[in-house]
Amino acid sequence: MGQKKDLTGSEKSKIVRYLAEGCSSLKIAKLLKRDHRTIKRFIQNSQQGRKKRVEKPRRKITAHELRKVKHAAAKMPLATSLAIFQSCNITGVPKSTRCAILRDMAKVRKAERRPPLNKTHKLKRQDWAKKYLKTDFSKVLWTDEMRVSLDGPDGWARGWIGKGQRAPVPLRRQQGGGGVLVWAGIIKDELVGPFRVEDGVKLNSQSYCQFLEDTFFKQWYRKKSASFKKNMIFMQDNAPSHTSKYSTAWLARKGIKEEKLMTWPPCSPDLNPIENLWSIIKCEIYKEGKQYTSLNSVWEAVVAAARNVDGEQIKTLTGSMDGRLLSVLAKKGGYIGR
Numbered sequence: 001m002g003q004k005k006d007l008t009g010s011e012k013s014k015i016v017r018y019l020a021e022g023c024s025s026l027k028i029a030k031l032l033k034r035d036h037r038t039i040k041r042f043i044q045n046s047q048q049g050r051k052k053r054v055e056k057p058r059r060k061i062t063a064h065e066l067r068k069v070k071h072a073a074a075k076m077p078l079a080t081s082l083a084i085f086q087s088c089n090i091t092g093v094p095k096s097t098r099c100a101i102l103r104d105m106a107k108v109r110k111a112e113r114r115p116p117l118n119k120t121h122k123l124k125r126q127d128w129a130k131k132y133l134k135t136d137f138s139k140v141l142w143t144d145e146m147r148v149s150l151d152g153p154d155g156w157a158r159g160w161i162g163k164g165q166r167a168p169v170p171l172r173r174q175q176g177g178g179g180v181l182v183w184a185g186i187i188k189d190e191l192v193g194p195f196r197v198e199d200g201v202k203l204n205s206q207s208y209c210q211f212l213e214d215t216f217f218k219q220w221y222r223k224k225s226a227s228f229k230k231n232m233i234f235m236q237d238n239a240p241s242h243t244s245k246y247s248t249a250w251l252a253r254k255g256i257k258e259e260k261l262m263t264w265p266p267c268s269p270d271l272n273p274i275e276n277l278w279s280i281i282k283c284e285i286y287k288e289g290k291q292y293t294s295l296n297s298v299w300e301a302v303v304a305a306a307r308n309v310d311g312e313q314i315k316t317l318t319g320s321m322d323g324r325l326l327s328v329l330a331k332k333g334g335y336i337g338r
Contacts, residue, residue: 007038015042061101065090068088069105070105073102073105081095082095085098114335117333117335121265123333126332128271131263132262132325137318137319137322139187140235141192142273143192146282147180148179148180148282150179150291150298151291152282152286180295184306185216186274188318189311189312191309195219196299204241205240205244207241209246209250234261236264237264237269271336273318273321274317280305
């Protein structure tokens, strides 16, 4: 019999079973067609058992040091356990102990993506909700811009990998390889656009108004009836190019002014239902870690994903506004879930 190097998991299980049945090591070797020395070595190693771990004496933390750690954790959000303990001049504490101590007074959290709302922001959000509480939101056109890059957002390329396969290495280019700026709007159950901002154009007041003229007004708004134009309310966020004197006067000449131009509270992307549309589109174009090699290809993907969003999905988004306003009031101007 040739001597093999290692026993398989199945062979080890059989050895244990044969030993329980009273078989000798020699007989087991014959049954498994393995070298007798290999079987004996496995049996001897199993009988020795695992060595007991020698516990090293841990450094004791005093009550005074605990208070210092708690104070440091409050002053240093998102810091590592090592940085917190070092700021307190506490050394010689292993990571497991540091983490165990911190779990009693803190939590591991990711940084918030949304800026914190101050008192003024919350008051303006509440005032906005009260002002539009009785509005027919089926008449509101919700608009926004979105930038899509060739590489996609970091951290999205996750999924199952078969055993024996290696995870693909994603491309990582400066600024995501470049991107495309997209504008769109939603009203009731209808999607307006998406429209692509010309590459290299920076949206200031003049270029923003010219873009709306060439896309929104000529390709969509002009085709609507007089009664529709009379009742439609135009919503845009507080980007400088949107709220400048030039843009406001230009929209007024187009008949979008006063009550037909919705005021918008600061720091409130959670109140705009089109943000949910952007999430739907991005999930589709970047699924399975998809990346793109040209700006035209990522734009075509955006258009295709937008076409797959049906009227019922859009109606669900625009129909959620009453609930969003009530949530803002219930949370006293705080952020709501989207």
